Amino acid sequence: EIVLTQSPATLSLSPGERATLSCRASQSVRSYLAWYQQKPGQAPRLLIYDASKRATGIPARFSGSGSETDFTLTISSLEPEDFAVYHCQHRSHWPWTFGQGTKVEIK
Amino acid sequence: QVHLQESGPGLVKPSGTLSLTCAVSGDSLTSTNWWSWVRQPPGKGLEYIGEIYHIGSTHYNPSLISRLTISMDKSRNHFSLELTSVTAADTAVYFCARGGTGSYFLDFWGQGTLVTVSS
Numbered sequence A: 001e002i003v004l005t006q007s008p009a010t011l012s013l014s015p016g017e018r019a020t021l022s023c024r025a026s027q028s029v030r031s032y033l034a035w036y037q038q039k040p041g042q043a044p045r046l047l048i049y050d051a052s053k054r055a056t057g058i059p060a061r062f063s064g065s066g067s068e069t070d071f072t073l074t075i076s077s078l079e080p081e082d083f084a085v086y087h088c089q090h091r092s093h094w095p096w097t098f099g100q101g102t103k104v105e106i107k
Numbered sequence B: 001q002v003h004l005q006e007s008g009p010g011l012v013k014p015s016g017t018l019s020l021t022c023a024v025s026g027d028s029l030t031s032t033n034w035w036s037w038v039r040q041p042p043g044k045g046l047e048y049i050g051e052i053y054h055i056g057s058t059h060y061n062p063s064l065i066s067r068l069t070i071s072m073d074k075s076r077n078h079f080s081l082e083l084t085s086v087t088a089a090d091t092a093v094y095f096c097a098r099g100g101t102g103s104y105f106l107d108f109w110g111q112g113t114l115v116t117v118s119s
Helices: none
Strands: A004-007 A010-013 A019-025 A033-038 A045-049 A062-067 A070-075 A085-090 A102-106 B003-007 B018-025 B034-040 B047-053 B058-060 B068-073 B078-083 B092-101 B105-109 B113-117
Touching (some): A004 A085, B018 B113, B058 B068
Antiparallel strands (some): B018 B078, B092 B105, B092 B113
């Protein structure tokens, strides 16, 4: 099973700041990685798929990069609605797994 | 717009069977997508339970494979989850979702339903 490790666990930032979230895989997942945003009491929402492609309706301030074992989600300028938990997930070898999540909180 | 809705009991007794159904609208289970179940224990991360493809192929999480069945009813456009011999560790919010974007990542989700295992 591929383990995805997200860092940091919590990111404390102010609106307007840049957020950089990391997801590291225990072995290569090529580019088969996605990022999701989850707010309390809600289902996750797909932001980025195939490492760097924005899902439908996702603002341009969200971008993804990386391949193989190291991936990054960047939010260029945090909006109030961006404070949430972010999960990465691979789809390289079954079983697909999620990272443990990074919480982006208001500083 | 694709919509998914989970339904089923919110309380299951230990050693019992957890059964959930996901009703799909706005898409057909005959389309070339994967139909998935994901769960999230209270205050914890997400766990992929399993998924079923339109031709009936399935992937089951190895940690649950001995207790898990995922099936689909194309005539009613819904798919189902059955998990036997449940314990308190199976208490979670259960989500159904469609794997349809890019490499079949989860692009549409149900709202989730909390299932508590308790006597």
